Amino acid sequence: xxxxxxxxxxxxxxxxxxxxxxxxxxxxxxxxxxxxxxxxxxxxxxxxxxxxxxxxxxxxxxxxxxxxxxxxxxxxxxxxxxxxxxxxxxxxxxxxxxxxxxxxxxxxxxxxxxxxxxxxxxxxxxxxxxxxxxxxxxxxxxxxxxxxxxxxxxxxxxxxxxxxxxxxxxxxxxxxxxxxxxxxxxxxxxxxxxxxxxxxxxxxxxxxxxxxxxxxxxxxxxxxxxxxxxxxxxxxxxxxxxxxxxxxxxxxxxxx
Amino acid sequence: xxxxxxxxxxxxxxxxxxxxxxxxxxxxxxxxxxxxxxxxxxxxxxxxxxxxxxxxxxxxxxxxxxxxxxxxxxxxxxxxxxxxxxxxxxxxxxxxxxxxxxxxxxxxxxxxxxxxxxxxxxxxxxxxxxxxxxxxxxxxxxxxxxxxxxxxxxxxxxxxxxxxxxxxxx
Amino acid sequence: xxxxxxxxxxxxxxxxxxxxxxxxxxxxxxxxxxxxxxxxxxxxxxxxxxxxxxxxxxxxxxxxxxxxxxxxxxxxxxxxxxxxxxxxxxxxxxxxxxxxxxxxxxxxxxxxxxxxxxxxxxxxxxxxxxxxxxxxxxxxxxxxxxxxxxxxxxxxxxxxxxxxxxxxxxxxxxxxxxxxxxxxxxxxxxxxxxxxxxxxxxxxxxxxxxxxxxxxxxxxxxxxxxxxxxxxxxxxxxxxxxxxxxxxxxxxxxxxxxxxxxxxxxxxxxxxxxxxxxxxxx
Ligand SMILES: Nc1ncnc2c1ncn2[C@@H]1O[C@H](COP(=O)(O)OP(=O)(O)OP(=O)(O)O)[C@@H](O)[C@H]1O
Ligand SMILES: [Mg+2]
Numbered sequence: 001x002x003x004x005x006x007x008x009x010x011x012x013x014x015x016x017x018x019x020x021x022x023x024x025x026x027x028x029x030x031x032x033x034x035x036x037x038x039x040x041x042x043x044x045x046x047x048x049x050x051x052x053x054x055x056x057x058x059x060x061x062x063x064x065x066x067x068x069x070x071x072x073x074x075x076x077x078x079x080x081x082x083x084x085x086x087x088x089x090x091x092x093x094x095x096x097x098x099x100x101x102x103x104x105x106x107x108x109x110x111x112x113x114x115x116x117x118x119x120x121x122x123x124x125x126x127x128x129x130x131x132x133x134x135x136x137x138x139x140x141x142x143x144x145x146x147x148x149x150x151x152x153x154x155x156x157x158x159x160x161x162x163x164x165x166x167x168x169x170x171x172x173x174x175x176x177x178x179x180x181x182x183x184x185x186x187x188x189x190x191x192x193x194x195x196x197x198x199x200x201x202x203x204x205x206x207x208x209x210x211x212x213x214x215x216x217x218x219x220x221x222x223x224x225x226x227x228x229x230x231x232x233x234x235x236x237x238x239x240x241x242x243x244x245x246x247x248x249x250x251x252x253x254x255x256x
Numbered sequence: 257x258x259x260x261x262x263x264x265x266x267x268x269x270x271x272x273x274x275x276x277x278x279x280x281x282x283x284x285x286x287x288x289x290x291x292x293x294x295x296x297x298x299x300x301x302x303x304x305x306x307x308x309x310x311x312x313x314x315x316x317x318x319x320x321x322x323x324x325x326x327x328x329x330x331x332x333x334x335x336x337x338x339x340x341x342x343x344x345x346x347x348x349x350x351x352x353x354x355x356x357x358x359x360x361x362x363x364x365x366x367x368x369x370x371x372x373x374x375x376x377x378x379x380x381x382x383x384x385x386x387x388x389x390x391x392x393x394x395x396x397x398x399x400x401x402x403x404x405x406x407x408x409x410x411x412x413x414x415x416x417x418x419x420x421x422x423x424x425x426x
Numbered sequence: 427x428x429x430x431x432x433x434x435x436x437x438x439x440x441x442x443x444x445x446x447x448x449x450x451x452x453x454x455x456x457x458x459x460x461x462x463x464x465x466x467x468x469x470x471x472x473x474x475x476x477x478x479x480x481x482x483x484x485x486x487x488x489x490x491x492x493x494x495x496x497x498x499x500x501x502x503x504x505x506x507x508x509x510x511x512x513x514x515x516x517x518x519x520x521x522x523x524x525x526x527x528x529x530x531x532x533x534x535x536x537x538x539x540x541x542x543x544x545x546x547x548x549x550x551x552x553x554x555x556x557x558x559x560x561x562x563x564x565x566x567x568x569x570x571x572x573x574x575x576x577x578x579x580x581x582x583x584x585x586x587x588x589x590x591x592x593x594x595x596x597x598x599x600x601x602x603x604x605x606x607x608x609x610x611x612x613x614x615x616x617x618x619x620x621x622x623x624x625x626x627x628x629x630x631x632x633x634x635x636x637x638x639x640x641x642x643x644x645x646x647x648x649x650x651x652x653x654x655x656x657x658x659x660x661x662x663x664x665x666x667x668x669x670x671x672x673x674x675x676x677x678x679x680x681x682x683x684x685x686x687x688x689x690x691x692x693x694x695x696x697x698x699x700x701x702x703x704x705x706x707x708x
Contacts, residue, residue, distance in 0.1 A: 125526035155274025
């Protein structure tokens with residue numbers, strides 16, 4: 001453990017963190033075979049990072065869908081294209097909003113708890129205790145959470161999108177009186193499974209990996225003090241939000 | 257171990273829920289939903305301009321969806337777009353002098369093939385071709401013609417009509 | 427494994443030679459030599475902050491020394507690859523100074539953890555082993571509690587049960603008696619002795635309670651200033667033949683071991699003009 005605390009405010013330190021985080025990614029990937037022996041731990045973590053985030057994801061999904069429905073119906077009506085509301089909601093969700101908003105929520109809900117948990121395990125010598133019991137904490141603690149992030153995020157995004165579509169439907173059809181058949185048939189004509197839905201799923205998995213990587217890295221390398229854990233938790237949210245948005249741009253630019 | 261079991265069951269349920277959501281999105285909100293229509297037969301139509309017509313664009317009769325565009329090719333001889341339409345078997349009673357036209361839903365909306373039923377006693381058979389077609393109406397052309405002639409010629413007025421009808425309906 | 431690492435039979439299970447360590451510019455060990463005989467209980471004593479915990483961390487490969495050789499069962503720990511180190515650690519039990527229980531798991535699962543991770547035992551047998559060990563530390567009834575529901579002394583005993591659950595060849599106890607009441611202390615003391623007598627387990631015991639150490643240990647090392655300041659049987663040390671032992675076991679503030687952590691002049695630190703007297707600080 002280094003006694004000097006990382007200060008991300010300095011550019012050099014920030015770069016060093018990025019580098020260390022990248023190396024850590026390789027360590028995590030290297031530990032995957034070993035962590036498969038603790039597959040139950042990964043399952044447990046899918047529960048913690050995934051299922052425990054469901055409520056917030058579902059609530060936010062519903063509201064995001066309703067807001068999108070309202071706004072787009074209003075804007076598209078001006079061009080006589082209110083019928084396209086459902087389509088535009090679906091496309092915006094599947095391609096961008098679903099993965100990005102879910103990733104940001106995921107960073108706040110699951111990422112922080114991963115960082116805080118691992119940071120506290122470091123501070124209370126639990127990671128050292130595992131080392132002493134000949135259990136590699138990288139394979140038992142870090143990698144399962146990383147994998148759980150990759151597995152849970154796409155599922156959460158699908159749930160988020162489904163609820164958002166529902167919310168948009170309620171607003172456009174039930175409240176604003178758009179024809180039900182028009183809402184769906186326009187959507188089904190213009191939304192493609194592969195380029196829209198499945199691409200969104202890949203994107204979500206990548207976001208899940210990035211958020212989980214940063215969360216685990218911050219927790220794993222935090223100075224073992226309560227102050228250190230607090231800083232690390234904040235850094236998880238800040239760094240993973242930036243990383244998600246940057247990666248989103250890169251993936252959108254190169255994959256579509 | 258009751259604790260561990262319940263995690264596993266809960267995780268299983270969570271994963272199921274996620275996949276259910278994915279299945280819903282994929283089958284109900286995308287073009288996959290349009291493949292459900294089961295038995296179809298194919299009709300052909302040639303257009304001089306298909307505008308923004310795409311694969312899987314709907315085919316409608318009186319505003320009701322009866323099928324979708326299954327192929328778009330360029331006829332190398334006639335230099336026209338040759339479009340194949342898959343029509344649901346439920347709607348097999350189409351007179352063979354019906355016409356097909358490309359319309360736009362709304363001002364900026366998507367394009368679709370609209371079918372106007374004719375009066376012939378004979379019905380279309382699988383593989384038949386529409387003899388009467390009306391190409392996509394280009395907004396630019398229309399505006400251009402207005403500017404040149406002051407008012408649209410009768411033929412163009414006819415062509416513009418169904419589109420206008422449609423506009424109000426949607 | 428290379429020939430250099432091949433186990434060589436000596437009666438010392440742990441052999442430390444020329445160990446030197448510096449942490450944050452402070453010399454912790456200065457060419458320390460030390461032997462832990464097989465099947466015996468060796469106590470390590472010394473003033474607080476002298477590096478006892480650090481020594482245990484060196485022996486178990488958690489911390490690499492700057493120089494020196496640490497042979498455990500013939501393997502030179504600082505040169506071991508990670509896999510070999512883990513193999514070695516499977517045969518070592520370690521009691522952390524702060525218990526370090528896994529907060530996610532119940533007491534039962536904490537003690538069962540090393541078994542579950544390394545052995546595929548039938549649930550029935552595993553249960554019996556765990557309950558036996560918990561019984562030995564007097565906490566069988568607490569099996570279903572979470573670590574957060576334990577007192578410090580109870581947590582220490584659970585950690586002890588976890589350290590011995592695989593019947594290791596070597597157990598390192600980092601201050602096992604802290605926070606124990608006299609009854610529990612007696613029981614734990616007896617347990618350490620019994621493990622040693624019946625199973626021939628080698629033990630390294632870091633503790634400050636000389637009375638307890640005197641009853642359990644076969645040999646005592648007193649470490650101060652990065653070196654072995656004195657060693658011998660508890661009885662020999664109790665006779666106090668050197669300044670170190672006299673001060674340490676007599677509990678005097680003045681002597682070769684400074685009570686104060688190295689610091690500036692006390693009066694100056696408090697803002698008074700320097701007095702003639704200075705603290706025994708270097
Ligand atoms: N991670 C570290 N980084 C820097 N210095 C450290 C670190 N860990 C311990 N030290 C220093 O090493 C010295 C020895 O610490 P250690 O924990 O081994 O003492 P100890 O003998 O176990 O004391 P106690 O009896 O109080 O437990 C202390 O002076 C401490 O300041
Ligand atoms: Mg200590």
